[in-house]
Each structure stands twice: as C-alpha cells, then as structure tokens.
Ligand SMILES: Nc1ncnc2c1ncn2[C@@H]1O[C@H](COP(=O)(O)OP(=O)(O)OP(=O)(O)O)[C@@H](O)[C@H]1O
C-alpha cells in the first residue's frame with residue numbers, strides 16, 4: 001500500500017510537470033501552428049539560471065523571479081528573431097527548425113554550465129513529510145502546488161480574459177483574426193512568453209527533486225510533447241489529463257515492471273493510442289474542405 | 293445506356309446538410325452539367341461520386357457496379373477521374389511528369405524493375421512519355437512540357453490537370469469548375485476540347501458557373517440549390533425554369 | 549533506343565565516381581575510416597531522403613533501423629555463429645520488415661503526430677537494445693563481431709565495399725525517383741487527394757518509402773557492425789537520428805544527391821570541429837552540437853529546400869528563357 005502511494009505521488013509530480021510542458025506546446029500551437037520542440041530547454045534554463053543566481057548570494061525569491069523573467073525573455077527572442085521567419089506552412093520544416101533551436105540552446109548551455117550536474121536547494125526544508133508510513137519530499141508538494149497554480153493561471157487567461165479570446169481566435173481562423181485587427185505575430189510572441197515562463201517555473205520547481213544539468217530538457221521536452229500529442233494538441237484540459245496519465249504510467253511502470261522500461265512503456269502507450277485515434281485521445285480530426 | 297447512376301445521395305458536415313437526397317444519372321457518351329449558386333453542394337456531389345469523400349447515405353453505381361466498397365485509389369482504374377476546383381497539381385514536377393502521373397493506374401512497373409531500370413520499366417516509361425505528350429498536344433500546351441509546373445499560368449495549369457485526368461482514357465470524367473479564372477478565348481478553346489473528349493467516348497459531369505460553356509456543351513443540366521435538386525432538363529428547359537431563375541436571382545440579392 | 553542517362557547526370561556521376569574512387573589515395577588511415585563512416589551514413593540518409601524529400605513523411609527515429617541492422621548482424625554472428633555475409637543479408641531484411649510493421653501501424657498519421665510516433669518508435673528500439681540483456685548484451689553491448697570475409701582488413705578494401713554499396717543504393721534510388729514510383733512519392737507529398745484520384749494508393753506508397761529506407765539503413769547498420777566489431781545502444785538513439793535528419797535537410801531532402809552531399813558536408817564539419825577542439829581546448833564540450841543546431845536553424849530559414857536543390861535552382865535561373873511561345877517547341 002505504501003508503495004502504491006509512493007508511485008502515485010511520483011506519478012503526480014512528474015505528470016504535473018509534463019502537463020505544464022504540454023500546455024506550453026499547445027499554447028504556442030494554437031496561436032501559430034508551430035510545435036516548439038525547444039520547450040524542454042526552457043525548463044533546463046529555468047533550473048540552471050536559478051542555480052547560478054543563487055550562487056551569487058541572491059535571495060531565493062529574487063533568484064526565482066529573475067530566472068523566470070530571463071527565460072521568458074529568451075523565449076520571446078526566439079519567437080521574434082527565429083521562429084517568426086520559419087516556413088509556417090510546412091510542419092516538417094517547423095519540426096526541424098525547433099529541433100535545431102533546442103540543440104543550439106542545449107549546446108550553448110553546455111558551454112556556460114559544462115556537463116556537470118547541479119543541485120538546486122529546495123524551496124523549503126529538505127525534511128520529508130511522513131504520515132502513516134508514506135513519506136514525501138516537501139518539494140514534491142511544492143511542485144504539485146506550482147502545477148495547480150499554473151494550470152489555474154492558464155485556465156483563467158484563456159477563458160476569462162480578452163487576451164485569451166484573441167489567442168483562441170488565432171487558432172480558429174487566422175485570416176479572420178487578422179481582419180479583426182489582431183496581430184497574430186504579437187499573439188505568437190505572447191504565447192512563447194507564456195510557455196517560456198511556465199516552463200521556467202516548472203523547471204525550477206522540479207530541479208531540487210533531482211539534480212539538474214544542461215541536458216535535462218531533452219526528456220522533459222519529449223515527455224511534454226508526448227502529452228501534447230496524446231491529448232490531441234487542441235484542448236488544454238485534454239493535454240493536462242494526458243500529462244498526468246503519462247506521469248502515472250511511468251511511475252507505476254517503473255515501480256511495478258522495471259525502471260529501465262518505463263519510457264518504453266510510455267512510448268508504447270502513445271503509439272498504441274495513435275493507432276486507434278490518429279489525432280490523440282481528445283483531438284478532433286481536422287474539419288476543412290481539404291483544398292477541394 | 294446508363295453509365296453512372298446516383299440514388300438518394302446525401303451528405304452532412306456536422307450540422308450542415310450539404311447535399312440532400314440527390315438522384316441523377318449520366319448516360320454513356322453524354323455531357324451532364326451540374327449547376328447551382330455558391331454553396332449549393334455541387335463540389336460535394338462531385339467529391340462523393342469520385343470517391344474523395346463517402347456519402348452519409350445513398351448509392352452510386354458505375355456501369356452497374358456499386359461503388360460503396362471501392363477504395364478511392366481504385367476509381368481511376370475503373371475509369372473515373374476528375375479535376376479539382378482548387379487546383380491540385382504537383383508544382384515541383386515538370387508539366388510532362390504531372391501528366392504522366394495520370395497514367396499510374398494503367399502502368400505496372402514495380403520497385404525493382406524501376407530501381408534497376410530493367411528493360412520493361414524503361415519501355416513503359418517511354419510509352420508513358422509518348423502518351424502524356426499526346427494529351428498535352430490535345431489540350432494545347434505541349435510546348436510547355438518540360439517546364440516546371442510552378443511556372444505555368446492558372447489557365448495552363450487547369451489544362452494540365454485535365455490532361456492528367458484524361459490520359460488514362462477514363463470512361464467518366466468529373467470536372468469541377470474547369471473554366472474558373474479563364475478568359476473568353478481560353479474558355480472557348482476548352483469547350484472545344486471537351487467536345488473532343490465526348491467524341492472519344494468519355495462521358496463528362498461538369499460543374500461550372502460559365503453559362504456560355506454550359507449552354508453550348510451540356511446535353512442535360514441538373515440544378516442544385518441548398519443541397520437539393522430543384523430541376524433537371526435540356527439547356528432550353530432549364531433556361532425557362534421558374535425555380536431555377538428564382539434560385540439564381542435569390543442568390544444575387546444575397547450577394548448584393 | 550534512348551540513352552539510359554542524360555549528359556548532365558553522366559557528368560555528375562563521373563565526378564562522384566572520381567572523388568569517391570580516388571579518396572583513399574589522398575589520406576591517412578584515419579581519413580579512410582572517416583570516409584568509411586561517411587559512406588555508411590550516406591546509405592542511411594539516401595533512404596531517409598526518399599521518405600522525407602520525396603514521400604513527404606518524417607522520421608525522427610531513423611537511427612533505430614540502423615541499429616536493428618547492426619544488432620541483427622551482431623547477434624547472428626556472435627550468438628548464432630552465422631556467417632557474416634549471410635548475417636548481412638538478414639540485417640538488411642529485418643529493418644525493412646520492422647519499417648513495414650511500423651509504417652503499417654502508423655500509416656494514418658500526419659505531420660506532428662507522425663513525428664511523435666517515429667520518435668517514440670526510435671526510443672523504444674534503443675531501450676530494447678539496452679534492456680534485453682540476454683540477447684543484446686545490454687548496455688555493454690556485443691563484442692567480437694567478425695569482419696566480412698574478403699574484406700577483413702577493414703582498410704581500403706572495406707572502403708570500396710562501402711562506397712560500392714553507396715553507389716548501388718544511389719543508382720537504385722535514382723532509378724526509382726525517375727519512374728512512376730518516384731512520381732507517386734512526389735504526388736502524395738503535394739496532394740494526397742489528387743494522388744488518390746489518379747489511382748495511387750497513398751498508404752502503400754508511404755509504406756514503400758519507409759520500407760526502402762529501412763532496407764538501406766539495415767544494410768548500412770550491418771556493415772557498421774562488421775566494421776566496428778563491437779556495438780552498444782548508444783549510437784542508435786535520438787542524437788544520431790537528428791544527425792541523419794540534419795544531413796538530409798542541409799543537402800536537400802528532395803534530392804538523393806543532396807542527401808549524399810549533406811552527409812559528406814556534416815561529416816566533414818564534425819571532423820573539423822574535432823580537430824579544432826584539439827587545438828583550442830576551450831571549444832571542447834558541445835561545440836559540435838551548437839554548430840549542428842545553428843546549421844539546422846539557418847538552413848530552414850534561409851535555404852529550406854537545401855543545398856543541391858538551391859544550386860539547381862540558381863543554375864536553372866541562369867539559363868531560364870522566357871516561356872516558349874505556343875507550338876514552337878511542340879515536340
Ligand atoms: N469539408 C467540409 N466541411 C464542412 N462543410 C463543408 C465541407 N465541404 C463543403 N461544406 C459545406 O457544404 C456546403 C456545400 O459546399 P460545396 O463546396 O459543395 O458547394 P459548391 O456548390 O461547390 O459551391 P461553389 O460554387 O462555391 O464551389 C457549403 O455550405 C459548404 O460550406
């Protein structure tokens with residue numbers, strides 16, 4: 001029984017992170033039809049910049065805020081000076097473009113921070129919380145809290161603000177949106193800012209649970225991408241659910257089957273789902289006149 | 293002799309009933325025109341008859357055989373080909389290559405004979421070139437054969453698409469607004485070309501807004517409005533049909 | 549009877565034969581090994597260009613097929629004692645079958661979904677290499693894979709074997725491209741609806757492109773295992789898949805010559821980076837990653853079609869005449 005709860009907690013923690021990354025993917029995708037495979041690097045940058053800033057003796061809160069701001073800026077620069085000029089009509093080229101960006105960022109990070117692993121101090125004490133035989137790191141609670149907070153902020157922004165309506169409009173009909181006087185480039189910039197910021201927060205939140213290094217973004221990004229695809233790329237609630245599903249499958253797979261096979265189990269699940277539903281669990285097949 | 297028989301064809305997209313219970317037939321060697329205001333469902337009918345989208349309900353038969361279980365890529369082999377309202381050309385290929393793709397269903401060299409350039413495949417390739425060239429001549433753009441398709445004008449691309457659809461020698465050709473965007477001379481030339489197709493024994497189902505072309509060419513006209521068939525008859529009869537006039541006038545009011 | 553090849557392609561092919569054939573006479577043993585690895589990579593990327601540039605699909609897991617080829621040879625020769633030549637034959641077939649099964653499973657996927665599925669497949673295969681210890685030797689991999697009889701000095705002979713294979717694969721692919729099969733690939737790339745309407749079975753041709761790419765990757769993988777003598781899971785993952793992708797994209801996916809040139813170019817850049825990092829230690833680390841990343845980004849933005857198609861376009865521009873007048877050229 002305690003094992004079960006341990007797996008559950010692990011699954012919720014990593015699933016929450018995947019959900020945040022996936023929402024970052026979807027936010028950008030909705031606005032600009034770009035899948036930003038450099039998304040995982042935002043998490044890596046968040047964690048590592050926070051480590052460096054803390055190293056200068058800065059207070060935790062300030063370091064946190066500054067790293068999130070810096071990553072947000074980086075995200076906006078990427079959109080403004082690179083992705084905006086990508087071939088928007090060609091998904092394959094866009095994939096390759098953002099893969100290029102992600103390895104570029106990772107390479108630059110390896111020059112700054114080397115290939116060593118860094119430990120980031122947890123938000124609060126290192127003491128695990130224990131009740132009736134189940135123990136969990138305090139940081140895990142913080143991660144779950146951060147995830148819930150981010151999910152709420154995304155939900156609020158997208159559903160309760162004019163900005164969210166404008167961004168949604170871009171995803172429905174780009175031309176009409178432009179005619180309504182909304183600048184899709186600006187929306188895309190905002191989407192990148194939001195994804196980068198949420199990615200940085202998620203990256204800082206999970207860094208203390210494990211060590212962090214220049215290449216942690218790869219797997220986090222891929223799992224987030226998996227969640228976005230599994231959830232169907234459209235619906236933030238769908239991809240959130242998919243994120244948690246992947247986290248849980250991974251945790252229970254690692255615990256009950258084999259930790260070496262946990263990723264394989266997740267990927268098998270994804271291929272299996274796509275075989276049955278080619279647009280993910282919650283994605284609608286695209287309706288359009290298909291150029292006829 | 294009925295070549296194509298369509299019965300009670302319907303199709304909806306979500307809440308939109310694009311086509312409602314449409315029945316008609318096309319005889320062998322006949323040119324049938326399908327007209328109607330924008331959004332009447334003409335393209336949708338064409339897409340269903342050519343196997344691009346499945347009907348929600350209804351029956352389509354070709355030479356007495358139901359097409360219900362026939363996969364989209366087998367239509368060309370049966371002798372049903374089409375052109376598209378929004379051009380679907382392969383613009384990174386030459387004009388000749390574009391037309392040669394149209395011969396796919398009547399050629400059969402496989403991967404190994406092509407990869408190893410076996411004599412059989414080479415002969416077939418030469419044969420395809422010759423045949424495609426003939427069709428380009430027939431539609432009048434053989435002088436452009438070796439250019440990349442992306443360099444052609446809109447009208448020339450339409451002709452190329454028609455040659456691509458015709459070169460397999462289909463029994464039934466579906467044309468979705470072939471004259472859209474053409475000028476008077478080009479339209480007149482195209483009208484002549486279609487007459488030649490008819491003489492060769494190909495039946496045509498023609499969706500078109502150009503009334504000159506329709507009145508000159510069609511043996512029979514079917515009129516759709518808001519997804520339903522509202523009239524059918526010879527060009528003469530249709531011109532005098534009150535419902536048809538109302539449908540078109542009504543549309544003019546809308547768009548004004 | 550018509551000539552088998554046009555004059556221009558004969559010249560290109562002649563230059564290729566000359567360069568590939570004379571290369572071993574100008575370098576050290578080290579360069580020879582670089583040439584061998586480049587040839588092995590080229591076999592994979594030519595197959596990948598059929599999938600990406602022609603059929604318009606994406607594969608983010610091509611290294612998996614390469615790995616399946618290598619492991620097939622490795623397992624059959626070290627564990628089953630099979631003769632290396634026979635093992636090589638099977639090493640070509642198994643990845644082709646794997647590609648067939650994968651493509652069957654994911655035939656209906658488009659764009660980003662296809663990217664995800666191929667990515668997932670690549671990970672699964674690499675994980676299996678690492679985890680199925682009793683067969684694959686796990687993380688330690690397989691050692692003592694025998695060289696191919698007749699080519700067991702692993703020097704100049706093996707170089708010519710590899711580049712002979714590159715040449716075969718190249719010619720075979722060129723044959724396909726300029727045939728109804730290649731046109732069918734390009735047709736489904738541009739418009740699946742139009743392709744279907746002229747009788748092309750879209751799913752089957754996608755399948756065929758993947759199978760050919762699997763076959764080529766398998767041949768290369770088998771030879772790689774023969775050449776290295778030891779294999780482990782490390783080179784058969786995402787990193788390598790992306791490297792293949794980079795090679796194809798830089799050279800120009802819609803051209804097998806592009807894939808070949810891209811492979812040589814990226815391979816050479818890698819070597820240059822290696823030499824530089826020996827002389828300037830501060831460049832150590834992931835300098836090559838930065839360069840690959842930058843190349844991909846710059847390439848997609850400024851030259852999305854890749855090097856060879858860009859060159860072809862420039863040359864065509866130079867000779868471009870106004871549209872021929874009607875009936876002047878009429879065959
Ligand atoms: N794939 C689709 N998804 C949703 N609605 C569709 C689709 N295809 C057609 N429709 C709708 O069905 C109706 C009929 O469309 P259709 O294209 O058949 O008209 P049409 O008669 O060809 O018009 P036009 O003269 O403009 O070409 C329209 O209301 C259209 O919006």
Ligand SMILES: [Mg+2]
Nearest residue numbers: 334335336377
């Ligand atoms: Mg229409």
